[in-house]
Amino acid sequence: MDRATTGKISFLKGQAAEGQVAQAYERNGFEIVDRRWKSKExxxxxxxxxxxxxYFIEVKASKTFETAVQQITPRQQKRIHNCALQYLAEKTGHLDVDCRFDAALVDSAGRIKILPGALLAA
Structure with missing residues (x-):
C-alpha cells in the first residue's frame, strides 16, 4: 500500500474514532461545542x-489502548495546551475558565477508554 493510501486510511480511522468518542461524551450529557478546532498552535x-x-479532548486510535496512549507525547501535550489557551482567548475572551484535558483512546475493537485529566498542564 502506498503512503497516500495509508495516510487516507489513518485519517478516516481518526475521524471515525472522534465520532465514536463524541457520541460517548454526548450520551453522558456533554455538549460537543467544537470538532477539530485549529489554530496556529x-x-x-x-x-x-x-x-x-x-473539556479539551485528544482522541487516539490504535490497536490497543497502550499503543494509543503512547502516541500522546509531551511535545504534543504542550501543543494541545497552547492551542487550548488560544481557544479560550478567542472563544471566551479570557483564560480564567474551568477546564479539563482528557485523553480518549479507541482500540481496534472500537472500545473507548476515557482518561479524565490525563493531559496535564504544561
Missing amino acids: GEIDLVARHKGKL
Whole structure:
C-alpha cells in the first residue's frame, strides 16, 4: 500500500474514532461545542461543555489502548495546551475558565477508554 493510501486510511480511522468518542461524551450529557478546532498552535480534536466546564479532548486510535496512549507525547501535550489557551482567548475572551484535558483512546475493537485529566498542564 502506498503512503497516500495509508495516510487516507489513518485519517478516516481518526475521524471515525472522534465520532465514536463524541457520541460517548454526548450520551453522558456533554455538549460537543467544537470538532477539530485549529489554530496556529495546532488542533484540538474535540471540545465539550458540561455543567459550565470545558473539556479539551485528544482522541487516539490504535490497536490497543497502550499503543494509543503512547502516541500522546509531551511535545504534543504542550501543543494541545497552547492551542487550548488560544481557544479560550478567542472563544471566551479570557483564560480564567474551568477546564479539563482528557485523553480518549479507541482500540481496534472500537472500545473507548476515557482518561479524565490525563493531559496535564504544561
